[in-house]
Amino acid sequence: MLYDLMEMKKYLKENLSQKRYTHSLNVADECRKLALKYGEDSERAYLAGLLHDICKELPDTEQKRLAVESGFSVCREELETKSLWHAIAGAYFIKTHFGIEDIDVLNSVRFHTVGRAGMTRLEEIVYLGDLISADRDYKDVDKMRKISYTNLNEAMLEAFSFAVKSVVKKGGLIPICTAEGYNFYTRLHREEKSKK
Numbered sequence: 001m002l003y004d005l006m007e008m009k010k011y012l013k014e015n016l017s018q019k020r021y022t023h024s025l026n027v028a029d030e031c032r033k034l035a036l037k038y039g040e041d042s043e044r045a046y047l048a049g050l051l052h053d054i055c056k057e058l059p060d061t062e063q064k065r066l067a068v069e070s071g072f073s074v075c076r077e078e079l080e081t082k083s084l085w086h087a088i089a090g091a092y093f094i095k096t097h098f099g100i101e102d103i104d105v106l107n108s109v110r111f112h113t114v115g116r117a118g119m120t121r122l123e124e125i126v127y128l129g130d131l132i133s134a135d136r137d138y139k140d141v142d143k144m145r146k147i148s149y150t151n152l153n154e155a156m157l158e159a160f161s162f163a164v165k166s167v168v169k170k171g172g173l174i175p176i177c178t179a180e181g182y183n184f185y186t187r188l189h190r191e192e193k194s195k196k
């Protein structure tokens with residue numbers, strides 16, 4: 001790999017809290033493991049996992065500025081939800097700051113919060129790696145860990161259901177791409193079931 005991982009880790013250490021820096025390293029490790037399990041490039045998975053939250057602790061205004069400046073297509077609900085800005089900003093930041101051009105790595109960072117329909121294997125790995133990393137301890141995390149290593153599509157459907165439910169619970173807005181992602185994996189699940 002041409003990228004300087006040490007430089008990236010140094011940047012993360014200097015710009016994130018200890019807790020989030022540890023989370024980033026854990027997600028990177030988890031993504032590498034998932035990549036090995038599912039035949040994806042483990043170095044790219046590690047890289048995307050490592051960098052996924054790079055902009056999470058920037059001031060909100062800066063995150064939003066980067067998200068808008070990125071030129072990536074962003075739906076209205078994302079712009080109305082502060083907690084989602086860091087993903088769009090992050091993809092743009094690693095492109096401009098570290099020169100990462102790999103579109104799959106960029107999209108894995110970009111969509112790690114909202115997801116979308118038809119995610120690539122790498123995008124799925126980063127989405128799930130973020131949910132099941134070693135530092136996660138929510139109620140059903142062990143169940144989520146187990147299905148992430150047994151059936152990728154099932155795990156994605158479970159993750160989207162979880163995401164939609166928690167947004168509704170908090171009275172938030174469902175980004176269109178999240179709804180599309182949920183529908184995509186629901187259809188996939190139905191198709192798989194009808195083949196059995």
Ligand SMILES: [Fe+2]
Pocket residue numbers: 052053056086087112113
């Ligand atoms: Fe994040």
Ligand SMILES: [Fe+2]
Pocket residue numbers: 023027052053130
């Ligand atoms: Fe994260």
